[in-house]
Amino acid sequence: MIKNRLFTPGPTDVPPEVLNEMAKPVFHHRTAQFRDMFAAVNDGLKKIYKTSNDVLTIAGSGTAGMEAAIACAVPRDKKVLISNGGKFGERWVKVAKVYGLDVDEVTLEWGTALTADVVKEKLATGQYGAVITVYSETSTATACDMQAIAEVVRDTDALLIVDAITALGVLPLETDAWGVDIVASGSQKAFMLPPGLAMLSVSEKAWKVIDTIEAPCFFLNLKAYRKSIAANDTPYTPAVTLLRGLKVSVDMINAIGIEKVWSRTAILAKALRTAAEALGLKVCSQTPSDSVTAIYLPEGIGDDIRKNLRTKYGCSVAGGQDGWKGKVIRVNHMGYVDPLDTIGLIAAIEYTLADMGADVQIGKGTAAAVEVLKDWA
């Protein structure tokens, strides 16, 4: 029997423990039962976020979380620096423009990341109220040096707003210690849930700015979430089923320990990169993210590879977008995925490339990955 395996960089595979929890009968949310559960979720999220501040949860996708941050926390009297190195950076520029913000867009070649040096130079002008950047750009499988960027921003008046949707719970991220002001994440990545929740941590520095802004939005107004969470509640109807699932997944992550989850994810990514190299394939990114890997397809192999992988081996991977369309595959390392999955996928990629006529030595990539992954557990 062929098993279906989700290797897309969101949605990621959902553990049976989470699915079972979400299959339980719905209960009403204006109850002590809900508030107790939500309080436990929020405590668990703080550990994963590595913050002592509240982590707000919105019933919405990751985009809703980033829009809330952009609408509520970017000062109107200054410029906002936004890095655009892929589809998500591009989206945050669009959102900021909808809100009439004065956007300074730093356009990056796909596969490269914003550097701390660029941020430092810009902020030195004193013209910026906020920096918005993507920690791990899903479309290009590229991560920036977030710690270095945070180091540059933290001693200025500007806020650092980070799209950590494919980074939180996967890549090292010390929200408080690094001084990241807003960290946005989503449910369908490292949290191993279906899509439908956005989570944001907000620093004291950010709240001070938010309090000065009359944000032109209602559902996404962070002030409402701050007020409610003080009573372990939500301002509008919460997605109770997803929150129940989140309780389970947060507990699973904290039982392992977030640092261990980071190092395990890193080794899965390293195994795939090493396998690609062994097969003579090139990793797309100059600074690859450990949450998702993008690999250039060999000459003569197109996007059909995804259909073949799915049909013959049950493996779903993502393709390329825009200029990378038909030229790359992207593979997830976040959440409910382990070395055995990764090894199996690499074998399936080898079989499929060979079936399609590519010049690859079956087993070479798999063996290289097996060697790397011996240090995983």
Place this chain on the structure above:
Amino acid sequence: MIKNRLFTPGPTDVPPEVLNEMAKPVFHHRTAQFRDMFAAVNDGLKKIYKTSNDVLTIAGSGTAGMEAAIACAVPRDKKVLISNGGKFGERWVKVAKVYGLDVDEVTLEWGTALTADVVKEKLATGQYGAVITVYSETSTATACDMQAIAEVVRDTDALLIVDAITALGVLPLETDAWGVDIVASGSQKAFMLPPGLAMLSVSEKAWKVIDTIEAPCFFLNLKAYRKSIAANDTPYTPAVTLLRGLKVSVDMINAIGIEKVWSRTAILAKALRTAAEALGLKVCSQTPSDSVTAIYLPEGIGDDIRKNLRTKYGCSVAGGQDGWKGKVIRVNHMGYVDPLDTIGLIAAIEYTLADMGADVQIGKGTAAAVEVLKDWA
């Protein structure tokens, strides 16, 4: 995250499609809804059994099915030949003795199988009313040449009663064409269900014998099942939820085609045997079954390997029984298991053996399996 993976030779992994079907609300069984579903199950079972006779389903484990056959279909005025090459052969001898049958037990060295020559020689005496044998002995991972044995029995008056619990739906078995009189199977093997159902095909030749016997049993009396199945029904309360699951799994198997399932299973088993050889490990059986593989553990490695495989890599395999206890592991190839699972398991076995101090070259077995499995799909 570590995933739990069931590689025990029963219970085997249950597909989500089957789990979801079984999670639906229970309906009453004395209804047209039940009879329609049961009729569809029975049609599907005939295809997998390769028989035009009815396949009876009992709410019970595989042992209940074999007991029904032994109690109802073994002539009392003749001897019954029973092969005992492992824990299950041993059990059928016990059952036959409970019913006071005149048992001629052929004791086999573990890892060897009953041969057609032995059966031929015994039957030539004219003293036997039935031959009971295990097609695939789970405890020793050993298969006999069932076609050759059937060839010998079919032209005699004796019935051939086969424990195909870890064979039906996995190893080639042409019930009608080979003339096998009773074929017993169970739900928790190739049918990818939880335990709780036993299925039996019964030939015309067998029914003629059954009609001459006043079987000293009620629930397991095959005559009651024959009468009910004519109206697509069961004599006693059926395990409705398991039957719903069986409908889904039977459809899954028939969508692929039973011959394809046989050949796919064979290649999974071959991959593991090849990997074992590459790692310098010895397969236990002289005539290995393709449904389950038993491998001798290297010197100095004991049964702890199973706990280590489960704890560190989420892989459950079976150990040895009786004289093989602590000396072997047994790995499933039946049902909902595919090349990617098998490759991952082999890597996990390599890691675990190396962790435990065995002299194995990590990746060597995996690469050997990857090579074999390229012909699977």
